[in-house]
Amino acid sequence: MQPTTIAKILAASVVTLLAAGCGDAWTQDKGTLNPQPLPPLANPNDPKLAARQLFGRKAKPAPLEARAIGFYSKGCLAGATALPINGQTWQVMRLSRNRNWGHPNLVRFLERLAEKAPKVGWNGLLVGDMSQARGGPMLTGHSSHQVGLDADIWLTPMPDRELSREEREEMSATLVVRADRKDVDPSVWTPAHMGIIKTAAKEPEVERIFVNAAIKKALCREAKGDRNWLHKVRPFWGHDYHFHIRLRCPSDNPGCRPQEPPPVGDGCGSDLDWWFTDAVLHPKPPAAPAKPRPLTMADLPAACRQVLVAP
Numbered sequence: 001m002q003p004t005t006i007a008k009i010l011a012a013s014v015v016t017l018l019a020a021g022c023g024d025a026w027t028q029d030k031g032t033l034n035p036q037p038l039p040p041l042a043n044p045n046d047p048k049l050a051a052r053q054l055f056g057r058k059a060k061p062a063p064l065e066a067r068a069i070g071f072y073s074k075g076c077l078a079g080a081t082a083l084p085i086n087g088q089t090w091q092v093m094r095l096s097r098n099r100n101w102g103h104p105n106l107v108r109f110l111e112r113l114a115e116k117a118p119k120v121g122w123n124g125l126l127v128g129d130m131s132q133a134r135g136g137p138m139l140t141g142h143s144s145h146q147v148g149l150d151a152d153i154w155l156t157p158m159p160d161r162e163l164s165r166e167e168r169e170e171m172s173a174t175l176v177v178r179a180d181r182k183d184v185d186p187s188v189w190t191p192a193h194m195g196i197i198k199t200a201a202k203e204p205e206v207e208r209i210f211v212n213a214a215i216k217k218a219l220c221r222e223a224k225g226d227r228n229w230l231h232k233v234r235p236f237w238g239h240d241y242h243f244h245i246r247l248r249c250p251s252d253n254p255g256c257r258p259q260e261p262p263p264v265g266d267g268c269g270s271d272l273d274w275w276f277t278d279a280v281l282h283p284k285p286p287a288a289p290a291k292p293r294p295l296t297m298a299d300l301p302a303a304c305r306q307v308l309v310a311p
């Protein structure tokens, strides 16, 4: 193949993957004990205004029937509920971000997953970002997490005590990927890491799970017996301190747009080769980094306008 052809295929793959809407930067950003409210917008009705500026200022859910509206990376959320910040076997991290909101399906799902965690040797869940109170695009971090069906779970098990507010803002999750990025770090990776990812993947409500390619490689190597669940665990950039759970659209939310199912097969072996090529492991910074135009209200489903203006 011509090098230019290869470059084109690489670029196309990147675009496809980014369109799937799972960029999780900033997970390791620390929070603060004194979050400051954002200043009011001078022109909230400016049609060119980034929708993230509007949704990022909504601290409370829209008091409407619960609905995931649109696509994971282009939508919003009505009638969100909050995951309580403490449960028997879970704790919510980075409370200052106010992102422990979700569709009620997601909140119930996380409570059930947390209950199962100790049975596979995982002490409990540390829950990272879910969605904003009304979903929608965020001022920092993700391109997805917009419809209340995505959640990041730290690759650090919950400690045996209640974390302080300060710890929840300052603590860092565990990097489980080796320094050369080609495999997991055996000094931190445990069978329980696979146990909790497998437990989540086996839930019928789960549409996909995103992990770093090095983690996927380890799962492929270590999964014995039933390997059907590996199909749902997809490699993606980042996701080396946390894994990302994406639920299916709720059956009674016709305005929720599903994602194409993952390709057939377990996604192991040569399917992973591309992720470990030099171009992907050590990408050259582009001369002029492309800055995508932020989503405006006109880019989102019309129903998101009602979600935004609800009292």
Ligand SMILES: [Zn+2]
Pocket: 024, 142, 145, 150, 151, 152, 244
């Ligand atoms: Zn995520």
